[in-house]
Amino acid sequence: MRMKKLKSRRKSNTLTHPQHEATNPCDFSFHITKVAVAQICRSVGFGRSQVTALNTLTLVATKYLETLGRSATSFSGAANRAQPNLLDLTNALHDISLHVGFKGVGTLYGDDCFLKSAVLEDLSGFVRSTDEIPFAKPIGRPKERETEDSKPSQGGNLQRGGHIPEWLPVFPDVGNKEQCNKRVSGETLWENSASVLRHETEEFQEKRDGSNGGKLSKERRRVKFWIKGGKRVDMNRCSGNNLFSQSRDEEAEHKKSKEKQTLVYQRRRKKVQ
Amino acid sequence: MNHNPQSSDGKHDDDSALSDFLASLMDYTPTIPDELVEHYLSKSGFQSPDVRLIRLVAVATQKFVAEVASDALMHCKARQAAVVKDKRDKQQKDKRLILTMDDLSKSLREYGVNVKHQEYFADSPSTGIDPASREE
Numbered sequence: 001m002r003m004k005k006l007k008s009r010r011k012s013n014t015l016t017h018p019q020h021e022a023t024n025p026c027d028f029s030f031h032i033t034k035v036a037v038a039q040i041c042r043s044v045g046f047g048r049s050q051v052t053a054l055n056t057l058t059l060v061a062t063k064y065l066e067t068l069g070r071s072a073t074s075f076s077g078a079a080n081r082a083q084p085n086l087l088d089l090t091n092a093l094h095d096i097s098l099h100v101g102f103k104g105v106g107t108l109y110g111d112d113c114f115l116k117s118a119v120l121e122d123l124s125g126f127v128r129s130t131d132e133i134p135f136a137k138p139i140g141r142p143k144e145r146e147t148e149d150s151k152p153s154q155g156g157n158l159q160r161g162g163h164i165p166e167w168l169p170v171f172p173d174v175g176n177k178e179q180c181n182k183r184v185s186g187e188t189l190w191e192n193s194a195s196v197l198r199h200e201t202e203e204f205q206e207k208r209d210g211s212n213g214g215k216l217s218k219e220r221r222r223v224k225f226w227i228k229g230g231k232r233v234d235m236n237r238c239s240g241n242n243l244f245s246q247s248r249d250e251e252a253e254h255k256k257s258k259e260k261q262t263l264v265y266q267r268r269r270k271k272v273q
Numbered sequence: 274m275n276h277n278p279q280s281s282d283g284k285h286d287d288d289s290a291l292s293d294f295l296a297s298l299m300d301y302t303p304t305i306p307d308e309l310v311e312h313y314l315s316k317s318g319f320q321s322p323d324v325r326l327i328r329l330v331a332v333a334t335q336k337f338v339a340e341v342a343s344d345a346l347m348h349c350k351a352r353q354a355a356v357v358k359d360k361r362d363k364q365q366k367d368k369r370l371i372l373t374m375d376d377l378s379k380s381l382r383e384y385g386v387n388v389k390h391q392e393y394f395a396d397s398p399s400t401g402i403d404p405a406s407r408e409e
Contacts, residue, residue: 029309029312029313032306032309033305033309036304036305036306036309037338039304040304040335040338040339040342041338041342041372043304043339044339044342044343044346045343045346045370046342046345046346046370046371046372047369047370047371048369048370048371048372049371049372050371050372050373050374052374052390053372053373053374053376053377054372056374056377056388056390057338057341057342057372057377060341060381060386060388061305061334061337061338062313064334064337064338065305065310065313065314065317065330065334066313066314066316066317067317068314068317068319068330068333068334069313069314069316069317069318069319069330070317070318070319072319073317073318073319082320083320083321083322084319084321084326085321085323085326086291086295086326086329089326089329089330093333099384099385100383100384100385120291120294122336123294123329123332123333123336124290124294124297126332126335126336126339127294127297127298127301127332128297130339132301132302132304133304134302134304135304135305135306
């Protein structure tokens with residue numbers, strides 16, 4: 001059975017069959033990818049498409065994306081790095097293009113510069129020759145994740161998330177690679193070299209400002225614990241199980257001990273009554 | 274490995290060409306949005322603060338999909354050219370170029386993806402067989 005759809009008026013998929021949605025658990029991203037793939041097909045020259053054909057092409061595109069990411073990650077992991085760089089991505093592109101083949105695949109790991117690869121040249125040619133096709137619909141940005149803010153600051157506790165107790169010190173800053181990876185002979189990582197750095201994005205500059213060089217700050221707040229045997233005393237008035245409190249100076253300690261005493265006193269009175 | 278001065282100059286040229294390409298990526302907006310690519314890459318464990326790498330992945334995927342689609346278009350046009358009846362039919366078919374599973378599976382096979390689409394589904398293996406020849 002053929003179901004034809006007009007691509008120029010693609011809105012929400014009112015003709016989706018349940019069996020198509022059941023094949024892919026991530027429906028929302030799949031539908032967005034389907035819109036992008038439909039736009040690409042239209043730019044190539046297709047006016048219409050079968051629903052199953054479009055779904056299949058979208059699935060192949062998502063698997064292509066995931067395969068590229070997985071290969072690049074495994075290459076970076078094999079090189080003892082956590083974040084993939086351009087070399088890992090180039091390796092992944094070569095791996096995925098081996099079936100089709102590209103120029104220079106026979107002498108891939110020879111004496112020539114590895115990045116002078118035909119795959120990257122083809123991509124740059126594609127970018128130069130093809131017009132931009134902006135995505136049809138605007139996509140909302142996901143809400144800011146707490147793990148993105150890794151900068152240590154005095155108010156850093158607020159950015160860490162509720163799963164980390166407040167009395168733990170802040171994380172050390174490991175974002176600055178220059179101080180951590182300085183070698184004796186002055187060698188630096190390739191992606192930090194001048195030829196690549198002159199086009200650095202804002203994210204690099206943000207991560208490089210205000211760093212400690214991977215060390216914990218020397219001055220940290222002093223933490224004291226009061227553990228009451230048997231009775232649960234709500235010292236901070238936040239939760240019944242919270243037996244710990246923090247103290248910065250002696251005045252605060254005095255105040256908190258007074259609070260503790262008053263709380264204990266009140267509880268005893270209530271029991272009598 | 275012998276490092277000639279010419280090869281080192283060539284490497285500088287390659288580096289500059291590469292950095293120019295990466296810079297041009299920031300000007301070019303791929304069809305697949307950055308947020309979507311980030312979502313799929315984070316599913317695979319790829320996490321990078323560099324937007325250029327994400328754009329590179331998006332452009333590579335866009336190129337791949339465009340190549341598959343253009344191959345399918347070639348198959349579709351070849352099929353239409355083979356079936357030329359009247360002039361009127363040909364003009365009608367030129368306006369409607371439809372991406373079918375047939376063309377798509379043919380073009381994907383060249384890229385190593387085997388897609389088989391069932392023509393129809395039947396209730397039992399003996400459906401449609403002439404009842405006289407069917408054994409009961």
